[in-house]
Amino acid sequence: MDTALSTSPATDAGSDGARWNRGRVGLWLIGARGSVATTAAVGALALGAGRAPATGCTTAGPAMRDVPMPGFDQLVIGGHDVTTTPLPARARSLADTGMLPAELVAAVHDGLVRTDAELRPGYVAGAGRESQGEAVRRLAADILAFRERHLLAHVVVVDVSSTEPLPADRLEFHDDELLARALEDPAASVLPASAIAALAAIESGSAYACFTPSAGMTIPTVRRRAEGRIPFAGQDGKTGETLLRTVLAPMFTARGMRVRSWAGTNLLGGGDGATLADPEAVRSKLASKNRGLNRLLGDDVVAPLHIDNVPDLGDVKTAWDHVSAEGFLGSRITLQTTWSAHDSMLAAPLVLDLARLLSLADATGTTGAVPALGVFFKDPWGSDVHAFADQTTALHAWAAETGMRAATAAPAESASSELRIGAAR
Amino acid sequence: MDTALSTSPATDAGSDGARWNRGRVGLWLIGARGSVATTAAVGALALGAGRAPATGCTTAGPAMRDVPMPGFDQLVIGGHDVTTTPLPARARSLADTGMLPAELVAAVHDGLVRTDAELRPGYVAGAGRESQGEAVRRLAADILAFRERHLLAHVVVVDVSSTEPLPADRLEFHDDELLARALEDPAASVLPASAIAALAAIESGSAYACFTPSAGMTIPTVRRRAEGRIPFAGQDGKTGETLLRTVLAPMFTARGMRVRSWAGTNLLGGGDGATLADPEAVRSKLASKNRGLNRLLGDDVVAPLHIDNVPDLGDVKTAWDHVSAEGFLGSRITLQTTWSAHDSMLAAPLVLDLARLLSLADATGTTGAVPALGVFFKDPWGSDVHAFADQTTALHAWAAETGMRAATAAPAESASSELRIGAAR
Amino acid sequence: MDTALSTSPATDAGSDGARWNRGRVGLWLIGARGSVATTAAVGALALGAGRAPATGCTTAGPAMRDVPMPGFDQLVIGGHDVTTTPLPARARSLADTGMLPAELVAAVHDGLVRTDAELRPGYVAGAGRESQGEAVRRLAADILAFRERHLLAHVVVVDVSSTEPLPADRLEFHDDELLARALEDPAASVLPASAIAALAAIESGSAYACFTPSAGMTIPTVRRRAEGRIPFAGQDGKTGETLLRTVLAPMFTARGMRVRSWAGTNLLGGGDGATLADPEAVRSKLASKNRGLNRLLGDDVVAPLHIDNVPDLGDVKTAWDHVSAEGFLGSRITLQTTWSAHDSMLAAPLVLDLARLLSLADATGTTGAVPALGVFFKDPWGSDVHAFADQTTALHAWAAETGMRAATAAPAESASSELRIGAAR
Amino acid sequence: MDTALSTSPATDAGSDGARWNRGRVGLWLIGARGSVATTAAVGALALGAGRAPATGCTTAGPAMRDVPMPGFDQLVIGGHDVTTTPLPARARSLADTGMLPAELVAAVHDGLVRTDAELRPGYVAGAGRESQGEAVRRLAADILAFRERHLLAHVVVVDVSSTEPLPADRLEFHDDELLARALEDPAASVLPASAIAALAAIESGSAYACFTPSAGMTIPTVRRRAEGRIPFAGQDGKTGETLLRTVLAPMFTARGMRVRSWAGTNLLGGGDGATLADPEAVRSKLASKNRGLNRLLGDDVVAPLHIDNVPDLGDVKTAWDHVSAEGFLGSRITLQTTWSAHDSMLAAPLVLDLARLLSLADATGTTGAVPALGVFFKDPWGSDVHAFADQTTALHAWAAETGMRAATAAPAESASSELRIGAAR
Numbered sequence A, B, C, D: 001m002d003t004a005l006s007t008s009p010a011t012d013a014g015s016d017g018a019r020w021n022r023g024r025v026g027l028w029l030i031g032a033r034g035s036v037a038t039t040a041a042v043g044a045l046a047l048g049a050g051r052a053p054a055t056g057c058t059t060a061g062p063a064m065r066d067v068p069m070p071g072f073d074q075l076v077i078g079g080h081d082v083t084t085t086p087l088p089a090r091a092r093s094l095a096d097t098g099m100l101p102a103e104l105v106a107a108v109h110d111g112l113v114r115t116d117a118e119l120r121p122g123y124v125a126g127a128g129r130e131s132q133g134e135a136v137r138r139l140a141a142d143i144l145a146f147r148e149r150h151l152l153a154h155v156v157v158v159d160v161s162s163t164e165p166l167p168a169d170r171l172e173f174h175d176d177e178l179l180a181r182a183l184e185d186p187a188a189s190v191l192p193a194s195a196i197a198a199l200a201a202i203e204s205g206s207a208y209a210c211f212t213p214s215a216g217m218t219i220p221t222v223r224r225r226a227e228g229r230i231p232f233a234g235q236d237g238k239t240g241e242t243l244l245r246t247v248l249a250p251m252f253t254a255r256g257m258r259v260r261s262w263a264g265t266n267l268l269g270g271g272d273g274a275t276l277a278d279p280e281a282v283r284s285k286l287a288s289k290n291r292g293l294n295r296l297l298g299d300d301v302v303a304p305l306h307i308d309n310v311p312d313l314g315d316v317k318t319a320w321d322h323v324s325a326e327g328f329l330g331s332r333i334t335l336q337t338t339w340s341a342h343d344s345m346l347a348a349p350l351v352l353d354l355a356r357l358l359s360l361a362d363a364t365g366t367t368g369a370v371p372a373l374g375v376f377f378k379d380p381w382g383s384d385v386h387a388f389a390d391q392t393t394a395l396h397a398w399a400a401e402t403g404m405r406a407a408t409a410a411p412a413e414s415a416s417s418e419l420r421i422g423a424a425r
């Protein structure tokens, strides 16, 4: 067989030809050799092969049973990265830390080897002699070749690369003309790598999700190129402490309590821990984490927040929150939460969810920010809703409605990949 | 001035003649000298007088701003209890423990004295020689006299008395005829005190809410007498750990995680702590607390639960929960929560909310269980919804819709504002 | 090679001929196929082979560097159990749960096979037709044969079998004559299995440690047989919550604070969790756990304590404690602790410590309860000291002094096993 | 009667002429209007008057019953501060926050007024035109006048003023000559205020304790002036999280476990919270807090530590610690602690303890750092011992031995204050 990942019979969590009639879908990961990406790849292979239930996936629940989306066995994975550790080796090392089940990694070994063959060198700002415009075209070409190679109706690009320091503002972020000129200047390097990746997604006509807090698609001149062309969603996966906060904060509001302070400390090791030990890199993360809290509770909540790199904890992130609220007649209410989980195990299923849901959006011709996907992000694009229950309601409504439209739309043409590539031009 | 509680100018949280046009409303508390009741009385007086903001009240938030309900200054409090500690003394002792602010208790002293004059002896099963039917009529007469004395358009009875042991089942609970006969037999004592109180509410045509897990209105023959006559809501106030659980559990479900165990321990002292130290009394409480969890997560969640009497903690209840869930590829997620608050300070504002909302229900002629009030209870009557966000949505929808109906309905017939004002002199 | 476990070169944690001159030592485990025992066996093999450092072992620290004790490579393991799961299979299943490192279990596989060959059927009360006296002799013979087979200078019996329900008191527990008679009556079954095991240790002249809260050696007629014959220590390994309590309680006392309540909840699954789910079995455990607290803080501390069986947690025990103390001018101090660890991983190194230290005691002819070993137990025999720091000081002092005596004593005769068996008669 | 505080009959915690034969003792507080100082003053008055038991005092326990020390009713309080809030007002405001019992503050009101009369303006670096030498002499004169006014045998100066930023190093800190010259130069301001206060203690011949992490007495040229003249002890009161850490860390060591990380977060409001919100001021505090941990566990423990200013928590400090250790065969042990208490209520009794114990030291002619008082400090002077249990043992031994010497020494001359003033020159 010539395809990369189609090793499985149809399973519960697998394809359902009757409903999703647009064939296999590409998931192109920026940071494809990282912890989240490797976990997503192992998971897609395991779920696609019916070796594990789809626990942890938002799209696998009963609420979305009737929404037409590609099955887990219909996802084909490729991506960019700037390191060269082979995917199977990375997966094994994640098994050695106790995060991934060793048997599962062994069982999907062949699939990982095939996926590894789909990975291409990413873009490093300042490295090499290509102009940033050339870099965008190189990355886009990788994605288009991947699409053609596997005859994919849709490709969804998800950025799960290392969190970048926030770039200083510059004119090229606001003036389309200036940006266009800078992109073709081999001496200029005005955009961060995350923006180059976002532009490559746009150029290749792929749907796009930003799982990191990096600037990428939030740069106005980048964002303008995306509007009207692709569906996109972001930003910064909502997985642990922030998820919990957007679940809990609305409770205080509904009960008329006044939250006075919400302090938090995050401990983690692993690659992300090391990256965030850099005070520059952590800044964007911290800003992203507190935004929702202030939106939900007001700006006068005192909310000190820390992320500490604690190498011996590995990928297990432990977060302690201390909430102090005022209740009836000034009475004090105190809530402490301690959340502890393998961070990448929380993130990976959401990456698969995004691939499925953005395929659906793409299949119905949706473009622009998809506010209903805000439930997946700390900093939801196109939406001010942070309350998790409200976001869940919005997601279900959107999925039902969009699914209905997709079901009644014509199936993808057999030469769809060709057509789409044309459309992406 | 000769009225009981009208000591205040209209405040934000106070009356709004333009919208609520049915005058003052009675709040009749079963267990009126208890910790929750005393706190509710102090709070109603303080809020009515504009001495404290309505923090902790569900009905005071912006979502219900336009719903016509009696102001806090329009609540007149009376009730039954079986002890005789004067309300002002009880309030002072709650201030001494650090729960109630001492200045506030001092400031509302006169109001407490007036309220104390509205309290009447309750019913103790087995004590005295009255038949249970006579007891029902005596209690109902107390409520009717209170209503007439203050020319109240509506009275809401709220049971905040001590949690009873669950009674053994008996034929009189199912057969109306048998019950009717037993009620008139001075030698028989078939109903628990909570049912006598519920029947008195029904007899007096008052709305009724059950803030305890006691059997009262859940006895089929009692419940049948309420249907079609009064609006009612229950059961067992959802204030601390259980509130938190019904906020958190839906998060796991929405994210496709599988909760395996949810263990809990509650520590508290005070009157409620002492009552629940009795293994018989605690049984109904524990059953009530776990019901929602199983409804939300399924019956195979392992959920050991304890309530310990720890006298030195007084009314501060501290609850520790340990949740263990399975996520992506079998990965473990652990969440611990520690909640700590003065229990009565959480309960009292909800009692006031119930008085306001059941007045509204009564004003629109609603009878039977009001499912939309399920948000206030561990064990919601007339509803299977336990998820707090969904309950909040349902409450807001019901309040908006019922408020609309109330606003367009004629003002109370039997007690025109003229008559009522005269009577209040 | 004819010996069971001597697979390793001398290591740091290994033998040191210059100091310990009495050769290899037997560790005979009651409950030898259980979780603690299997972990101890894997650990002894791994440490003996220099495959793992002696982390978690009390005797491996710098404070005891100069005390002559058998090296980990000088321990030979055997034991009794009533199940038949082969030790290598049990170890593998403990690796599958993530508790034991899989590579380590694989690396010591041959040693486990050899150890498995040293295991013999234990005693089950009421099963079979042997009198209890015959059972004692059978078990003692197993131990003596083990000693001869391996030419061991000393054998230490450690009871790590399932916690028993506490037996009802009876005359045979107090009257030596009555017990002797009952032991020879095939129809009588007066002693619990833990006592039969203790008597077998005594009969075989082995040192003995009781790691469980079972009645065994605390029965007066059993204990009298041990006095003057063997060194022994107990009872109920102090590993998690109780360890923490005896570390923390003295802090409050030293600072003049008055602890008012100390509430605790333990969650665990695994074999021990299932055993303790039995309300009978858990009673002895709970009593044992609270004894130290009351000894340290007085009897008026309110100390509710729970152990819940939560299967999905496996052998990871999580304990939450909530301490409330009164400080200066009646001020409140609150401390919460959450302890989480693989229970057997805490217990197993102490079992090895006890083997080493009781060998030392035996080598110096010590008999009776050894109070200085109280640091290992929730309920220390021969001592009222529960404060962990004081116990540690006492252990160090005893080990230094006894070590000195052992070093100056004559080495064990080459035919020592013969001599000792004589002594055991 | 003409004395300031002798309002009480002898109580248990009061004077015992038979043992302490040197009369009343002065406690001179630097920062005398602060939270800790005010609490200490209220406490000394309450304990001296027998209005409260000596809960929270290290010296009141049974272990020190026979050590001759001044009774709480023999302490006379004075001090320096740079604010002017009257002590009774400060005490009332601490009662309003719920920290001090309001009745107690009312009961000792007269004593607070008398104490307030003993307070003098402190030294503010850079303010005024006096040289630093003049400032030292002014402050010393205040202390000497206080001693004479009350005919005190001993005065103990305790620095409980605001934590200072750490000063940059300079030559005057090392060269006695240079310092002497700078002190007399009105244009120079080389020493921080804490050092001026320490020099005033030395000049006045008073014993001295440093309850803050400020540089004061640690400056070599300052310290050299103290040696051989006065007994002194420091530094930075060990009251909450750090106390707990030095209790817990030795447990891990004794059990052979290897602590890998120990992360901490402190939340507090109040005056100290505001001070420590300054990143400069907090630096010395953080350094001081982590020193003990590294001493106990080695330098490779990863120990991120935060102090956050959370105003709504007031003086209640809440500290969360997360400890991760490696046990047997590499197994993970996790311990979390949450400590919550009114910080000043922990500190104040220790200030009284230091007054009593340094009086005793002074009474036996002790000079230099008193290592046995290290138990009270995060950063013990003259000692490397941080383990709390070992420190407690050392304190008890020193107190017993010094007490014995004091008891056998001649009682203080009636004109002792005169003599001492001479000695202080």
Ligand SMILES: NC(=O)c1ccc[n+]([C@@H]2O[C@H](COP(=O)([O-])OP(=O)(O)OC[C@H]3O[C@@H](n4cnc5c(N)ncnc54)[C@H](O)[C@@H]3O)[C@@H](O)[C@H]2O)c1
Pocket (backbone or CB within 6 Å): A030, A031, A032, A033, A034, A035, A036, A037, A080, A081, A082, A083, A122, A123, A124, A125, A160, A161, A162, A163, A164, A193, A194, A211, A212, A213, A236, A237, A238, A239, A240, A271, A272, A275, A343, A344, A345, A346, A347
């Ligand atoms: N729960 C979660 O794990 C979670 C939640 C929200 C956001 N995130 C974000 O997801 C991202 C990935 O996390 P991770 O734990 O996998 O981190 P990781 O360090 O394991 O992986 C990041 C990968 O990105 C690659 N990379 C770096 N620069 C690149 C570039 N210019 N182009 C292509 N690849 C590049 C790295 O080589 C690495 O393989 C982080 O930004 C993190 O903040 C994770």
Ligand SMILES: NC(=O)c1ccc[n+]([C@@H]2O[C@H](COP(=O)([O-])OP(=O)(O)OC[C@H]3O[C@@H](n4cnc5c(N)ncnc54)[C@H](O)[C@@H]3O)[C@@H](O)[C@H]2O)c1
Pocket (backbone or CB within 6 Å): B030, B031, B032, B033, B034, B035, B036, B037, B080, B081, B082, B083, B122, B123, B124, B125, B160, B161, B162, B163, B164, B193, B194, B211, B212, B213, B236, B237, B238, B239, B240, B271, B272, B275, B343, B344, B345, B346, B347
């Ligand atoms: N957060 C909360 O406080 C909360 C939440 C849910 C439910 N509840 C329930 O509210 C109830 C009241 O709690 P509390 O803390 O005020 O307890 P409490 O013990 O302070 O008060 C109970 C009062 O009921 C009175 N009483 C007892 N039997 C009576 C009878 N037959 N008729 C009339 N009065 C009677 C008692 O005399 C007492 O004054 C309890 O059942 C409790 O379980 C409280």
Ligand SMILES: NC(=O)c1ccc[n+]([C@@H]2O[C@H](COP(=O)([O-])OP(=O)(O)OC[C@H]3O[C@@H](n4cnc5c(N)ncnc54)[C@H](O)[C@@H]3O)[C@@H](O)[C@H]2O)c1
Pocket (backbone or CB within 6 Å): C030, C031, C032, C033, C034, C035, C036, C037, C080, C081, C082, C083, C122, C123, C124, C125, C160, C161, C162, C163, C164, C193, C194, C211, C212, C213, C236, C237, C238, C239, C240, C271, C272, C275, C343, C344, C345, C346, C347
């Ligand atoms: N941290 C700890 O793990 C810890 C601490 C203190 C005490 N303990 C005690 O150690 C004991 C063992 O714990 P575990 O986790 O290994 O339990 P487990 O259930 O895994 O093992 C107990 C073993 O004892 C065997 N057994 C039962 N009855 C027996 C008999 N009559 N004779 C011989 N063997 C018998 C069982 O077959 C089983 O193999 C328990 O009593 C437990 O309470 C453990």
Ligand SMILES: NC(=O)c1ccc[n+]([C@@H]2O[C@H](COP(=O)([O-])OP(=O)(O)OC[C@H]3O[C@@H](n4cnc5c(N)ncnc54)[C@H](O)[C@@H]3O)[C@@H](O)[C@H]2O)c1
Pocket (backbone or CB within 6 Å): D030, D031, D032, D033, D034, D035, D036, D037, D080, D081, D082, D083, D122, D123, D124, D125, D160, D161, D162, D163, D164, D193, D194, D211, D212, D213, D236, D237, D238, D239, D240, D271, D272, D275, D343, D344, D345, D346, D347
């Ligand atoms: N548990 C504890 O409370 C604890 C533990 C260890 C150390 N400490 C230390 O004790 C000190 C006092 O804490 P607090 O809570 O009372 O703080 P606070 O802010 O309430 O009081 C400090 C007082 O010092 C005064 N002051 C400032 N500069 C001065 C100067 N140059 N001379 C004289 N007085 C001066 C201030 O005016 C204020 O009245 C702090 O340094 C704190 O770090 C407290």
Ligand code: NA
Pocket (backbone or CB within 6 Å): A379, A380, A381, A382, A383, A384
């Ligand atoms: Na947004």
Ligand code: NA
Pocket (backbone or CB within 6 Å): C379, C380, C381, C382, C383, C384
């Ligand atoms: Na004992």
